[in-house]
Amino acid sequence: MMNFNGELLNSEDLNLSSENRAFKYGDAIFETVKVMHKKVVFWEDxxxxxxASMRMLRMKIPLEFTLEFLEQEILKTVASCEDTNTYRVRLNVFRKDGGLYTPKTNKIDYTIxxxxxxxxTKKAYSLDVFKDFYNFSGLLSTVKTNNRMLNTLASIFADENDVxxxxxLNEKKGVVEVTNGNIFIVKGNVIKTPALTEGCIKGITRNKVIEILSKNKDFTLEETSISPFxxxxxxxVFITNAIIGVQPVTSYKKKTFTTELGAKIAGNLKVLQITGV
Incomplete structure (x- = not known):
């Protein structure tokens, strides 16, 4: 089932017009959230x-778009699906139809x-670097817009190269993120992750992992620029996103990595997902 502006529909009954701005201009943002045991994980974040993204993109926020309202709309949508414990949910918000580059209105529609x-998580997980195109290190890159062409091309590259x-990378050839999440690297007792100024998404799980690491006195965390070298x-090396939590990386090119810290953080994160504290 699909939720369109609060109405539950069969997916095949959802009719979006040829003037849909998400389709024509990528004029849309989204949140991917995990629902476990009828609880939206890290929903407040x-x-x-x-x-913040809607305000930055000058979308008009409806008065009913409260924390509680959208949470209930997500749970209503989940309740219409096959009964299981864990769900992947995408909340998509896009400007209403009309206009060319300049929209006719800043009012929005939404789907869930x-x-x-x-x-x-996979026991063996490999990475490579995508160099064909760059992710610009500007503030707009930190927002989850529907323009994911770079991620799509990088994912095709990964599939073609069996990783x-x-x-x-950004235009300075610094590490930004991976196709579907943020990245952390560990060297000795120093853990680094790309700073938001490098152009990475403001990942919710990224922030939770930073909170976990900030309480561990055995490591120093740096949000900074990182080179592929x-x-x-x-x-x-490990990556993070809302659905997988923490995925340890086992290889990058010819280098192999240990996974002990990543596995430990994954366990800590699962406790946070369950307890919410």
Missing amino acids: HYFRLM EAHTSSYQ DNCIL EVQKADE
């Missing part, structure tokens, strides 16, 4: 990121779609 999720994921020299 997702909600405030969505509100939910699918059962049984994703498990699990690809590192995206540093990735190759790292002891450990």
Whole structure:
């Protein structure tokens, strides 16, 4: 089932016009959230990121778009799906039809779609670097817009080269993120992740992992610029997103990594997902 502006529809009954701005201009943003045991994981963080993104993109936020309203709309959509414990939910917000580059209105429509999720982390997980195109290191790159062409091309590259994921670079040839999440590298007792100024998405799981690491006195966390060479020299690498949580990386080019810290953080994150604290 699909939720369109609060109405539940069969997916095949959803009719979007040829003037849909998400389709024509990528004039849309989205949140991918995980629902476990009828609970939207880290929902407050997702909600405030969505509100900040809508304000930044000059979308008119409806009065009913409260934290509680959207949470209930997500759970209503999930309840219409096959009964299981874990769901992947996409909340898409886009400007109403009309206009060319200049929209006729800043008012919005939204869709919510939910699918059962049984994703498990992989024991063997490989990375390469995608160099064909760059991710610009501007503030707009930190927002989850529907313009994911770079991620799509990098994912095709990964598939063609038999690796699990690809590192995206910015115009300064610094590491930004991977196709579907943020990246952390470990060297000795220093853990680095690209700063938001490098152009990476303001990942919710990224922030949770930073919170976990900030409480561990054995490591120093740096949000900074990272070169692909540093990735190759790292002891450990892991990636994060809302659905997988933490995925340890086992290889990058000819380098192999340990996974001990990534596995430990994944366990800590699961506790946060369940308890919410």
